[in-house]
Amino acid sequence: MTATPTAKTDAATQKTIFRERLAVLRKNKTFVIGVAVLVFWILCAIFGKWIARYEINQMDFKATRSAPSGKYWFGTDSLGQDVFSRVIIGSRLIVIMAFSATALGTLVGTSLGLVAGYFKGWFDTILMRFLEAISAIPVIIIALLAIAAVGRSSTIITILIIGFIFSPNIARTVRAAVLGEAEFEYVAAAKLRTERTPHILFREILPNVLPPLIVEFTVRLGYAIFAVATLSFLGAGVEAGSPDWGTQVAETWSLIFGNTWWPTLFPALAIASLAVSVNLISDGLLEVFEL
Amino acid sequence: MLRFTLKRIGLSFVTLFLVALIVFFMTHILPGDLARQTLGRDALEESVKQFNIKNGFDKPLLTQFFIWITNLLQGDLGVSLRYGNSVSELLAKPAIKSAQLAIVSLFIIVPISVFGGVIAAMRRGKFTDRLITIGGLSAAVIPEFVWSVILILAFGVSFRIFPVSAFPAAGTGTFFNSIYHLIMPSTALLLVLFGYISRITRAGVVEALESDYMRTAVLKGHSRGSAVLRHVLRNALLPTIAVIASQIPYLVGGLVAVELVFAYPGFGTLLLGAVNARDFSVLQTAVLLTGAVIIFFQLIADLLFAVLNPRIRQRVTE
Numbered sequence: 001m002t003a004t005p006t007a008k009t010d011a012a013t014q015k016t017i018f019r020e021r022l023a024v025l026r027k028n029k030t031f032v033i034g035v036a037v038l039v040f041w042i043l044c045a046i047f048g049k050w051i052a053r054y055e056i057n058q059m060d061f062k063a064t065r066s067a068p069s070g071k072y073w074f075g076t077d078s079l080g081q082d083v084f085s086r087v088i089i090g091s092r093l094i095v096i097m098a099f100s101a102t103a104l105g106t107l108v109g110t111s112l113g114l115v116a117g118y119f120k121g122w123f124d125t126i127l128m129r130f131l132e133a134i135s136a137i138p139v140i141i142i143a144l145l146a147i148a149a150v151g152r153s154s155t156i157i158t159i160l161i162i163g164f165i166f167s168p169n170i171a172r173t174v175r176a177a178v179l180g181e182a183e184f185e186y187v188a189a190a191k192l193r194t195e196r197t198p199h200i201l202f203r204e205i206l207p208n209v210l211p212p213l214i215v216e217f218t219v220r221l222g223y224a225i226f227a228v229a230t231l232s233f234l235g236a237g238v239e240a241g242s243p244d245w246g247t248q249v250a251e252t253w254s255l256i257f258g259n260t261w262w263p264t265l266f267p268a269l270a271i272a273s274l275a276v277s278v279n280l281i282s283d284g285l286l287e288v289f290e291l
Numbered sequence: 292m293l294r295f296t297l298k299r300i301g302l303s304f305v306t307l308f309l310v311a312l313i314v315f316f317m318t319h320i321l322p323g324d325l326a327r328q329t330l331g332r333d334a335l336e337e338s339v340k341q342f343n344i345k346n347g348f349d350k351p352l353l354t355q356f357f358i359w360i361t362n363l364l365q366g367d368l369g370v371s372l373r374y375g376n377s378v379s380e381l382l383a384k385p386a387i388k389s390a391q392l393a394i395v396s397l398f399i400i401v402p403i404s405v406f407g408g409v410i411a412a413m414r415r416g417k418f419t420d421r422l423i424t425i426g427g428l429s430a431a432v433i434p435e436f437v438w439s440v441i442l443i444l445a446f447g448v449s450f451r452i453f454p455v456s457a458f459p460a461a462g463t464g465t466f467f468n469s470i471y472h473l474i475m476p477s478t479a480l481l482l483v484l485f486g487y488i489s490r491i492t493r494a495g496v497v498e499a500l501e502s503d504y505m506r507t508a509v510l511k512g513h514s515r516g517s518a519v520l521r522h523v524l525r526n527a528l529l530p531t532i533a534v535i536a537s538q539i540p541y542l543v544g545g546l547v548a549v550e551l552v553f554a555y556p557g558f559g560t561l562l563l564g565a566v567n568a569r570d571f572s573v574l575q576t577a578v579l580l581t582g583a584v585i586i587f588f589q590l591i592a593d594l595l596f597a598v599l600n601p602r603i604r605q606r607v608t609e
Contacts, residue, residue, distance in 0.1 A: 030425060133309035136582045136589070138544025141562065142317075145578050148566045149318045222432045230434045230548055234563060249440060253552070256444050257455065265444060268437045275432040283425065 021288040031284025037277035041270075044088050045095040052085035056243050065260045075262035077252055086243055087266050093244040094274065097159055097237075098224040104163030105224075106217050109170025114201045116171065117178025124175070131168035139165055139227050140234075147236045158237045162227050166220050173216040177209035211289040218282035225275045245271050295597055303590045310582035311363075315356050318571050329372050329569055346372065346572075363576070373570040381561065381573060382580070389546055389557035392457070395470055396477040396542065397535070404485045405531060408492025409519065415497060424493065427486030435545040438479040439552035446475060457553035476553045480545050484538055491534040495527030502526075529599050536592030540585045 025031050044051060053073070060080035068075040074083035116124040134142070139162070146161045147153055181187065182205070190200045231237030232246025241247075245267040252263035330342055343349045347358060362369060368378035411423040430438075447455035453475045459468050499505060500523060508518040547559035558577070565573040 129305060129309060130313075133306050133313055133582075136306060136310055136540070136585050137314075137578060138540045138581065138585075140544045140547055141578055141581055144547070144562065144566045145314065145574060146317055148569055148571070148574060151569070226432060226434050230436060233434070233436045233548060234551065234566075236566065246436075249436065253440050256440070256448055259448060261444050261448070264440055268440050271437050272433045275434070276429045279429050279432040280425075283428065 024288050025284055028284045028287065030280045034277040034280030034284065037273055038281065041091045041095055041274050041277070044091040046092075048089040048092055052082075052088045054082040054085045056086060056089050057081065058085075065255070065263075068262055074266045075260075077248075077263035078255060078260075083263050083266050086248060087245070087270050090243045090245045090248060090267060091270065091274070093155065093238060093242060094225060094228050094232075094246070094271070097155055097162075097228045098221055100159045101162035101228070102166065102217060102221045102224045104159065105166030105220060106170050106213070108164065109167035110174050110206070110213065112167060113171035113174025114178055114205065117175035118182060118197075118201055118205070127171065128175075131172060134165065134168050139223070140230055143227065143231055144234070144236055147231070153236050153238060153240070155238050155242075158228065158231060162224055166224065170213070170216055170220060173212050174209055177212050178205055181205050181208050215282055215285050215289060218278060218285060222275055222278040222282060225271070225278060229271045229275075292597070296594060299590060299593055299597075303586050307583055307586050310586070311360060311579055312356070314575055314578050314582070315359060316352070318575055319352055319355070329571075359575070363579075368576050369572045371570055372572045373565075373568045378573050378576050382558075382577060385556060385558045385561040386580075388555065389550070389559065391469075392473055392476060392546065392550070392555060392557055393542060395473040396480045399474070399477045400481045400484050400488065401535060403481060404488035405492045405528070407485060408489035408531070409496050409524070409527075411489060411493040412496035412500060413515070413519065415500075420493075423489060424486075427489050429486070430482045431484070431486035433482070434548065435479050435483055436548040436552055438482045439476065439549055442475050442479055443552070455553070457550070457555035476549045476555065479549050479552075480542060483545055484541060487538055487541075488531065488535060492527060492531045495530050496523055499523040499526045529595060533592040533595040533599075536588045536595070539588040543581055543585060 058081065060076060060082075062080070063072065063076050064080040065078050066072060066076045066080075072082050072084065074087060076082055077086075112127060116127045142165055143158070143161050147157065150157050186204060187200065190204050195204070228237055229246040232242075232244045233250045235247075235250060238244050238247060248267040249264055249271075252260075252267075255261075256264050330338060334342075340349075347355055350358075359369070366379075368382070370377055371381055374381070407423050407427065411420045414420045442453075443455050446452045454472050455475075457472050457476045459465075459472050496519070500519070504522055505518060508522050509515065513521065543558075546557060547563055549555070550557045550559040551563060558581075562574070562577050562581075564570075565577060
């Protein structure tokens with residue numbers, strides 16, 4: 001019974017710590033910029049249809065490859081499609097794919113890492129060996145192999161593949177944190193109370209390894225954006241003809257030799273801004289968690 | 292050290308075997324019919340059957356796996372499903388081309404990144420430091436193809452300083468001209484790797500700057516700059532070399548996109564071609580070889596670390 005009051009104070013201190021961290025983050029300029037840019041692209045992903053000025057496939061054959069102007073803010077491509085609208089709506093696929101792949105990787109990786117770190121033994125050894133083997137192949141190359149083996153490019157398949165490729169790294173982070181936590185008395189206490197193992201893993205240990213997990217999530221999200229964009233650029237990430245940034249760059253970049261730079265540069269800058277925003281966020285989080 | 296080295300080499304072989312296992316089973320277990328992908332969707336049942344028998348795809352998977360591995364160990368990389376010529380012949384030239392690009396890149400990447408790291412460490416906490424660390428890591432998360440396109444636009448089209456292709460025109464492929472053509476693609480790779488390498492150098496130099504021997508050097512009358520050159524770099528550089536070896540996977544992964552943009556006939560281009568042609572015998576072997584190269588460099592990195600730090604040696608042998 002004496003455990004209850006301590007638990008409450010813990011919750012209270014944790015709230016204070018959380019508030020303090022939030023205050024530090026709010027003062028961190030690069031973090032705030034990162035959040036602003038990311039939120040902007042998430043809003044575009046959700047409400048893009050209403051922000052875009054033209055339909056995504058609406059062609060203006062009288063104005064193909066026209067330079068940025070009042071009518072077409074970012075110019076038009078060789079089909080006379082409005083680049084601005086395509087960039088705004090193009091945010092949807094990459095945002096959805098990167099977030100889903102990272103979420104999947106986190107889910108699978110966290111479970112694996114918790115189990116490996118808690119039970120150790122042969123499961124841990126085998127898992128760690130496999131993780132090392134998977135990380136010996138560059139993400140893009142293993143993803144290309146998997147996509148080729150499945151035989152077609154689709155959003156869902158790319159999400160699944162990147163999610164699974166990322167799970168080892170997350171598992172490693174969680175495992176390392178669990179190895180540290182498992183030594184603490186609260187775990188021994190939970191065992192003495194004969195709590196069930198899933199309860200110990202997910203309700204006792206998991207909350208305590210959240211900080212490194214959150215940072216790892218943002219770092220992976222950055223890599224997911226990198227990977228999704230690159231795969232689409234290579235023509236393997238999404239269905240052909242999708243209004244996706246990587247695909248837009250791939251379809252238009254040969255035009256830059258004729259000085260028609262706008263259909264390529266704007267989606268390229270969009271990819272860069274999204275990736276950098278996530279990096280600034282993880283950088284800020286890393287600082288406040290003092291990892 | 293000998294025991295550590297042997298053990299570490301043994302582990303590398305285990306990892307390599309697992310890579311082979313993963314690569315093989317990924318190709319064969321994931322949904323997608325190899326024969327139909329090679330012959331086309333409308334291929335006759337009969338020709339599909341013949342294709343499978345000819346390539347041994349009718350045998351149990353494990354048998355196929357061991358046949359593949361045994362052949363590889365005997366130096367037989369197999370035959371391209373698409374073109375029928377030997378895989379080793381197909382791989383050799385592009386692999387050399389990519390190695391050339393990688394070496395030129397490293398010659399550009401390493402000095403610049405190390406220099407950036409030293410500068411950041413010496414101006415720790417100041418604006419230059421933040422610019423190098425945050426700027427470097429931000430650049431690192433932008434995909435190589437985005438950098439490549441931006442570089443081509445800036446230095447190939449707007450200011451015509453560098454050629455937009457990484458491969459010199461026929462007959463002009465002299466040594467220097469070839470290197471000149473590789474500068475832009477290398478810069479794309481530099482922008483992605485600079486952040487990681489300079490961060491490690493920075494950490495090493497910061498640690499060394501706070502050490503006792505540094506204080507002694509300054510007390511002896513060295514200026515900070517010369518003390519860094521004479522004492523700190525020597526201590527900070529070796530871990531950096533080890534980290535560079537561990538960055539090789541990113542370098543290799545980046546080659547695919549960079550080679551595509553700069554029209555460079557290297558390993559990445561070949562790999563992408565095999566993906567698009569669904570040429571699985573080439574693809575499997577190429578991916579495994581990529582893994583082997585990376586595992587080799589990681590082994591080197593670990594051995595370097597161990598030479599530097601005996602405690603690591605102990606941990607692995609125990």
